[in-house]
Amino acid sequence: MILRMSKMYAPTLKEDPSDAELASHRLLLxxxxxxxxxxxxxxxxxxxxxxxxxxxxxxxxxxxxxGAQQILMPFVQPADLWRESGRWDDYGPxxxxxxxxxxxxxxxxxxxxxxxxxxxxxxxxxxKELPVSLYQTQVKFRDEIRPRFGLMRGREFLMxxxxxxxxxxxxxxxxxxDMSGAYARICDRLGLVWRPVEADxxxxxxxxxxxFMALAEYGEAEIVYCECGYAADSxxxxxxxxxxxxxxxxxxxxxxxxxxxxxxxxxxxxxxESSCMKALSGKDPEGxxxxxxxxxxxxxxxxxxxxxxxxxxxxxxxxxIEAGLSKGSMGPVGLPEGVRVIxxxxxxxxxxxxxxxxxxxxxxxxxxxxxxxxxxxxxxLCQVKPGDACPTCGKTLLGARGIEVSQxxxxxxKYSESMNATFMDEDGTEKPFxxxxxxxxxxxxxxxIVEQRHDDAGIxxxxxxxxxxxCVVPLAHGDELxxxxxxxxxxxxxxxxxxVAIDDRNERAGVKFADADLIGWxxxxxxxxxxxxxxxxxxxxxxTGEKRDFDLEGLADTLSSAAKNAIAGAIDPFDALFED
Ligand code: ATP
Ligand code: MG
Numbered sequence: 001m002i003l004r005m006s007k008m009y010a011p012t013l014k015e016d017p018s019d020a021e022l023a024s025h026r027l028l029l030x031x032x033x034x035x036x037x038x039x040x041x042x043x044x045x046x047x048x049x050x051x052x053x054x055x056x057x058x059x060x061x062x063x064x065x066x067g068a069q070q071i072l073m074p075f076v077q078p079a080d081l082w083r084e085s086g087r088w089d090d091y092g093p094x095x096x097x098x099x100x101x102x103x104x105x106x107x108x109x110x111x112x113x114x115x116x117x118x119x120x121x122x123x124x125x126x127x128k129e130l131p132v133s134l135y136q137t138q139v140k141f142r143d144e145i146r147p148r149f150g151l152m153r154g155r156e157f158l159m160x161x162x163x164x165x166x167x168x169x170x171x172x173x174x175x176x177x178d179m180s181g182a183y184a185r186i187c188d189r190l191g192l193v194w195r196p197v198e199a200d201x202x203x204x205x206x207x208x209x210x211x212f213m214a215l216a217e218y219g220e221a222e223i224v225y226c227e228c229g230y231a232a233d234s235x236x237x238x239x240x241x242x243x244x245x246x247x248x249x250x251x252x253x254x255x256x257x258x259x260x261x262x263x264x265x266x267x268x269x270x271x272x273e274s275s276c277m278k279a280l281s282g283k284d285p286e287g288x289x290x291x292x293x294x295x296x297x298x299x300x301x302x303x304x305x306x307x308x309x310x311x312x313x314x315x316x317x318x319x320x321i322e323a324g325l326s327k328g329s330m331g332p333v334g335l336p337e338g339v340r341v342i343x344x345x346x347x348x349x350x351x352x353x354x355x356x357x358x359x360x361x362x363x364x365x366x367x368x369x370x371x372x373x374x375x376x377x378x379x380x381l382c383q384v385k386p387g388d389a390c391p392t393c394g395k396t397l398l399g400a401r402g403i404e405v406s407q408x409x410x411x412x413x414k415y416s417e418s419m420n421a422t423f424m425d426e427d428g429t430e431k432p433f434x435x436x437x438x439x440x441x442x443x444x445x446x447x448x449i450v451e452q453r454h455d456d457a458g459i460x461x462x463x464x465x466x467x468x469x470x471c472v473v474p475l476a477h478g479d480e481l482x483x484x485x486x487x488x489x490x491x492x493x494x495x496x497x498x499x500v501a502i503d504d505r506n507e508r509a510g511v512k513f514a515d516a517d518l519i520g521w522x523x524x525x526x527x528x529x530x531x532x533x534x535x536x537x538x539x540x541x542x543x544t545g546e547k548r549d550f551d552l553e554g555l556a557d558t559l560s561s562a563a564k565n566a567i568a569g570a571i572d573p574f575d576a577l578f579e580d
Contacts, residue, residue, distance in 0.1 A: 003468055005505050011032045022218055024152065024448070024454070027459050028048060028150060032047060032519070042151065042443075048446075050468075051467055055190065056137050059445075060137060063160070065182065070136065072136050073109070076107070076109070077106060081419070082107060084419045085113070090203070091203060094143050096143045111159075111437075116134065117421045118421075120165055121422070124423055125423055130423065131167070131172075138159065140159045140161075141155060149220075151443045153444075159440065160440040164179075165435055175436055180210060183212050183440065186406070186445075191449060192214045192405065192448060193452055197223055198231065198233065198237060200236035202303075206411040210407065212406040212407065213402030213405070214448035214451070215452075216402060219403040222385075223401065224237050224385065226390035227395060228392055230392040232384065234385065238380055238391040240389040240391050242389070244272055245275060246271045256363045258361070260328030262296040265363060278293065278295070279356060281320060290309050291341055294381050300382065304379065326359055328360065329356030329357055329360055331356035333364055334358055341374065341376050342375070342377045345378045345380055351369050352366045353369065403451060405440065405444060406441060407438070409438070413432040458520050460542050462522075466520065468498075468499040468500055469523060469574075471500075472501070472525045472527060473526045475512070475528040482528065482532060486527040489537065493559060493563070497566075497567045516540075520542060522541075522572070523539060525537055526538040532552070561576070562577055
């Protein structure tokens with residue numbers, strides 16, 4: 001079917017929408033691919049829907065290819081299942097909760113571990129039936145604190161989520177590797193420039209996990225990576241950094257009037273920030289207080305703090321006063337009774353510290369570890385950043401930004417144990433399933449593609465997800481030669497198996513050119529009176545902007561091998577037409 005632009009609901013916008021900061025957000029709106037309906041809520045219009053469907057088909061195809069089976073679970077999930085896993089309380093305000101007319105509680109599915117575990121616990125009984133991988137592609141809802149950047153961080157968004165069930169860790173590892181391979185192929189087939197990174201498992205649980213990051217200047221995620229191949233999400237990566245020592249004969253109490261920040265302190269003493277120790281106080285849900293110390297040039301990483309103190313929350317100013325802590329000059333020397341001191345492992349080799357004196361307007365220099373103060377425990381606490389040392393090879397880490405398009409997790413028995421989902425193993429005993437889960441952001445991937453492939457004029461879709469491969473652009477509306485010639489070209493190209501659009505609107509040439517660039521068809525074929533008179537049409541390659549005249553006669557033959565490549569899934573199948 002040829003897409004006739006005169007009939008399509010594809011309203012393009014000349015102006016940039018005022019609240020759209022990112023290119024993907026701006027261009028998907030301007031190109032008439034989607035419209036906003038509320039914070040983090042979008043309608044996909046026909047052209048955007050075509051793209052979304054293609055992304056989904058690629059994702060589903062790769063799932064089918066590794067033997068995962070498609071299902072569809074309800075979007076609305078019973079609260080009781082979430083109580084069983086413990087996540088009804090743990091998930092927090094991102095989980096949208098509702099009651100039905102009988103007062104029974106439900107939530108809008110942000111992910112489906114609970115639901116699928118409850119499904120299989122009644123169905124899969126024996127090790128002989130394992131492993132099993134099931135997937136769905138479905139709308140999710142997360143009441144994100146800051147929905148923004150269009151499809152990048154929506155509240156309602158499309159995700160492909162898969163879950164696998166195993167009798168052994170080896171079997172989980174095999175499926176995890178298969179899924180990782182499929183996710184890599186998905187990124188490749190979507191034309192993304194990407195890299196896998198070590199990650200944190202967040203709300204989902206489990207320890208072994210990898211994120212697939214589309215590299216993008218304005219991606220929300222920070223990545224550190226090394227020449228040796230190591231790469232990590234900076235919220236998860238191990239931090240090896242070099243704290244420095246400011247040596248003193250003995251501990252000195254220094255008057256530091258008005259000095260509260262590390263920057264001020266380092267400036268006042270004329271020493272590097274990495275020689276000052278940053279202190280952060282917080283409590284666990286029982287109210288036990290911990291003070292964390294990290295090198296002054298680094299930040300405490302929340303996730304890591306929570307690993308040491310489950311439920312860690314920073315103290316408010318009032319709570320600090322109540323606990324006898326001095327904001328702006330906290331230190332490990334002479335802390336109130338019962339306060340635990342945990343320090344970053346990079347400080348272990350620093351025998352003299354520059355720290356607050358627990359008295360406003362005073363600091364200590366040369367405070368001796370083990371003599372003047374004690375540390376109750378050491379841990380990896382800092383947010384890693386470029387310039388730190390690679391935890392694998394020790395070289396200097398580099399930085400990049402990325403968009404997390406997908407993530408794979410080894411869950412282990414977190415859900416099967418809490419939800420009592422067991423099978424009969426070979427030895428005749430009941431065991432909890434060993435599980436994995438795997439998610440692709442289908443709608444977010446669409447935005448990631450646009451982030452990587454656009455210019456000022458619009459989108460440059462990779463052919464496998466473009467709303468159509470080619471747009472034929474007749475320039476003289478109603479012209480008795482141009483219109484039939486354009487229609488004939490469209491039909492011939494369609495017969496080659498290409499997906500074809502024709503801009504048969506009664507619009508000026510300039511409007512058609514601008515819209516074709518904005519929408520981002522990979523190839524444009526411009527049919528005009530003057531060219532036709534010489535038996536020529538003009539082909540324009542969207543990605544490079546290159547234009548060339550081709551003979552109308554035999555055009556289908558000229559395009560036939562590019563068409564074959566397009567059908568086979570080549571990212572830029574028309575480039576070859578413009579070579580040499
Ligand atoms: P993020 O860290 O970006 O909030 P997440 O790690 O919480 O994402 P997962 O639970 O791993 O997300 O979900 C699987 C995939 O779903 C993500 O890799 C991402 O592509 C997509 N996704 C998650 N949250 C959103 C959202 N708010 N809008 C669009 N896509 C999302
Ligand atoms: Mg994730």
